Amino acid sequence: MSSQKIFKLNTGADIPAIGLGTWLSGKDDSGYTSVKEAINVGYRHIDTAFMYGNEEQIGRGVRDGLKENGLERKDIFVTTKLPPTYHRPEKVVEAFNSSFASLNIEYIDLYLMHWPVPLNPASGEKIPLRPDGSRDLDETMLGKFDVTWAAMEKLLDTGKVKAIGVSNFSIPNLEHLLKTSKVVPAVNQIELHPFNPQNKLLEYCSSKGIHCSAYSPLGTSNGNLCENSTITDIAAAHKILPAQVLISWGITRGSVLPKSVTPSRIKANFETIELSKEEIERINTLGSTHPKRFVSPNWGVPVFDEEFELASKN
Template identity: 40%
Template sequence: MAANILTIPTTTLNNGVQMPAFGLGTFNIKGGEGVDVIKDAIDIGYRHFDTAFLYNNESELGEAINDKIANKVIKREDVFVVTKLWNTYHEPERVREGCDKSLTNLGLDYIDLYLMHFPVSFEYHGDDIPWPKSGPNNEPNAINDIDYLDTWKEMEKLVDSGIVKSIGVSNFNSEQVDRLCKEGRIKPVVNQVECSPIINQKRLNAFCTERDVLIIGYSPLGKKLISRPEIEEIAKKYDKTAAQIILRYLHELGVTPIPKTTHKKRLKENIDIFHFQLAQEDKEALDAMNTGERTVRLPNSIHAKHYPFNLEF
């Protein structure tokens, strides 16, 4: 059954904003194909789109959205656009600059949700150098250890200015989220983290839920994961795809999944997860797959003061 936007639930963020509880991740979706994929997604019923300055595809997302607005398929307020402040713009005086560049790339007047991509800060060596190197051995990355709280305070000003509706974080651990909740003027509305049956983030999710911070889950699917026999067996039981089982599992955990695909058939399948429920024994079988193993890490940054993945959660 094709997805219908009316069947896709929204979740209320801690500032009262409604966010679609399912989105499209766009990492590596670029060029003309990227524009077409996003247009297809809009036609299918997707309304939550996730990009980042680092992905170098904000312009593709903006082009697709503005085309659909011009053709009266959607209105601007119908779509929820998420992008991210990259590590080279953490210096307080560069935060607005980073946001303005994303707005220009997107061709939009405001961003629905602006995330700090990582708590780790890099030196700024130019807009086209996201992974700066430094030192006598030209070592990556050029880390300058700007305090993420100082960066956050500048992001709060973006909300005050109206060019950003909500702010949140990505790849933050529990201590870092707690610090922002306690010391920031505006509480983060989300923490976007890697989330799948392999790393289900239950402890971090519970921690964030206590603070009214929602988890958005990136990289929920993978070839090795969706081909695992135990997931395929569950999928047969429900007459669903393995991807649908995984995405439904995350939804039932209270996570907003943002899977990526460039295939129209899978775009339709992935979002069609709101008309069935998993039995308890199947959720427990998926729970049992959790190892906490990450596939996404910030390379060459483990010794940074604010590196987030040294804590258990």
């Protein structure tokens, strides 16, 4: 069945269960064509970011995709993100206005703080490194993402964005943010899949009314979950692809953002099944037998929950 499942955000808005991830999409106009294909298939959530460098393509794909399918702007949900080099309050507006202009889609449904780590603003959209290979942190803003958040809250007054949220936020960082925030994040976009089920973080976010959205739900080039025997066995039993099993499992926990520029895979990723309780429990065991986080940049400061746990023991 095609997935039209939705989740309700704390703003009252609906977020589709399956969205198209567009990280690394953009070469040879692939961002544009993949978005149009996704909308044609039935996707109603498109996820991008300033750092991806493809917002112009994504926006063009959204506009043309809506027009070709007889849809209106309200029929699509679009997410983009604030880059780490724009954490200073005065630069939040600059980054947002750049994304807003590049997308050119009337308004943005969801604007996320991409990472809770501020980087040297002189580097623009790049991820700056020091000569020794470490991240070039913006020391004046380190640990002050609550100030960045306050600047993001003001964006809501412009009417150009419907909701704001965060990405890659751990429980300690969310606790810090919520101490002073006037607006509770609508979404926390995180790496979430059977090898990294994020059970504690999901429970915490649920208790605060924060929806969790999963990136890399199929793994990455560092580890392809589609080759896991538990996943392939369940896929064979249903005569579907392993990716469809992973996405079907993912939407039992939150929204998911599989990415592809291949039309057949874009279509297949939108076709989900109802997994049995036993199948879900089998997949759930992978978090303890094969624990793995695939996206783990060395920021030089704790970001993920396990890093905070390790720091507290030392």
